[in-house]
Amino acid sequence: MVAESVEEVPDAAELAREQLYFDNAWLHREEMRGTASSIPRAAANSGAAAHMRRYAQARLEQLGSSDDQVAFGRIDDESGEPLYIGRHTIFDDQSEVLVVNWQAKAAIPYYEASYTDPLGLTRKRSFQCTGNTIDSFSDLVFAQLAAAVESLETPPVELSDALLRDLEQVRTGEMREIVETIQAAQFELIRADADQVLVIQGGPGTGKTAVALHRVSWLLYNEHERLTPEQVLVVGPSPTFTRYIRSVLPSLGDANVDQRDIGKLAPAVKADRVEPVDLTRLKGQARMAGLLARGLDQRIGVPDSGNALQVQVNKRAVTLDRDTVTRVVEQVRAMNGSYNERRQILRERLLAVIRDEIRGGFGSARQSQPEGLLDRLWPPLTAASFLRELFGSGARLIAAAGDEFTAAEVAMLQRRPTDRISEERWSHADVALLDEADALINGAPARYGHIVVDEAQDLSPMQLRSIARRSATGSMTIVGDIAQSTGLWSRDSWDEVLEHLPATLPHQIRDLRFGYRVPRQVFELAARLLPQAAPFVEPPQVVRDGPAPEVHRTEIDERAERVVEVATRHAGKGRFVGIVCPDACRKAILQRLDADEVKWSDGRDGQLGQSINLTSPTEAKGLEFDAVIVVEPEEIVSGDPRGHRMLYVALTRTTTHLDIVYSGKLVAGLFGDDDGGDTGEEQPSAPPAVTVPAQTRTGGSNPLSEMVTEMLAKEVAGQIRDACPEKLWSPVLTRVAELLGHPPTAPEAR
């Protein structure tokens, strides 16, 4: 469990001294801001001025706003020399550093010093400010901390008040930077070597996304000679997620990083075609890459038809020698390079063949039109036209499939093309195929020096290939949680992801163990799913408490009303609310929201609103809300091949409040094993959360289950008592047991 850290209370004189330092640093920062603003005025011409304006703007952004506190921390080493840590470096008139920025190597001990290894520090101070006015500060004095810890049996997790305060803050629709409170284990990953594939694995809310984004900022600062913001790509699972995280890097001063969702990597198409699950899965498999490569190669060749080798030279038809053309085509086909690069080479070679053929008889070869012949030998294609023609032709598909696909799979891939290519409708799975085809036809896309992939555990092999081909060096940060891996590509191991990523650099898988988002009471409930969802995963250790989850049992036709009622109650208290509901319940809830004129936002639109948001469990991945309402958990479980994982995701989106609204069955195992068939009346709230540590949640008695049993038993007893005389109680109970399929054990046998 987490222990209180040893922190000193500030004294007034020291506070005043610190404020003087802050005021002085503030004045110097203002001077630096003034200098930055005047840079464009020094430009010799308008071109230079534009360039300098951009530079000045970037410099001003780096320096933050006038209202920002100059520093958030200070470290003192054994020499007694303090070092102030802030978001931006501040110099005085003699170019001495007054405040060092958090990414600087000198700031490392601020994050990584601990009572076991203080890294030469005697003290770490954290400031709480309003603007640049220090309200208070707290100190960790490492010698005192070590002494205090020695007296404890279990070493504590060091948690500062600043961290706990930060975690308690009300959330908005956008993720925030966490530079003030990054924890040592997180910082170690943030500054891990760039030359690797670093996999950050961790339970919900362990800070994986936050760490990956701060890692980008760290690398941009410390590796600036080889990495610019434009050379970094951050890939998220959905537009909503990308919007949710998009302001973190700009707020760290790194605005030009390319942040996109996985659907936006390929050539732009509208991907709204709905396809059967089997087809989506087939299209995501890596062997589709072979099919596309073969299919494209099969578009090249010398046609049999009579006039195929005719070209017009100086308005006269000339037929080229078949053997010669065939030899040239085969030579070019065997070359390296994209389809279009080689097509260009073939054009040049055809001109040479024409030159030889006419030997000056029909005028110059330059007056020939080889385009028609070129198109017949090597047709002009775009990714979309190639894929449309491939899927539209059984013969082409069969030839491209070779031995690697069954006849049934080929039949599944075939579809009738639309009359016009602009009318073609593409599916999500097609997007990665279009990207693969585009790379084959036009060559590799723009490549990046470092790529971050969030929620990587769910991506298809074809999507992973899309990402891999954008990596210039193999340097990547892969983020996710195997216990949250759901959908068609749910996995039990990172190896299945790594096999599709570049292997030019070594990889390592690192765990984050502390859960910062989800309060203990909620996590203990969610963790009950883990033995079934991901038995091999060690649950994170939660760091704070919150209110117990509430369970609402309603009639099916009152379910939407109850959901909206709970959501508006939370929203009324200024909370950022997420309704996580399976598709089957969605319509009724949104109708109810509209009927009640409640302002809400649709997670499918790619943007979260400030108040009530409606999302599916899949869309909710990676997001968080102050209050989460999970609707009909049983349907969430049955709606995904890894339904228990999906429910685990849904339940762990909250930073504070969790409500579960259901009308059917409650998922077996969530509240114990006996609650699946409960038919009781409304159950206004769940029993309080158990205090069993997550690590010991399996085996032994189950207090939550006992409480539910007790509650339901009392409810049923009340109904029987009200409904019939005492002499009927026993036969009624016997009949109830029979109806449930469990004849009661004879009393004497118990």
Ligand SMILES: Nc1ncnc2c1ncn2[C@@H]1O[C@H](COP(=O)(O)OP(=O)(O)OP(=O)(O)O)[C@@H](O)[C@H]1O
């Ligand atoms: N050191 C920290 N200081 C302050 N807040 C933190 C810290 N670490 C994590 N958090 C907060 O915890 C919450 C969860 O973080 P994040 O979304 O990065 O977790 P995650 O591991 O990616 O979760 P999930 O697996 O659910 O996507 C965020 O609100 C984040 O700001």
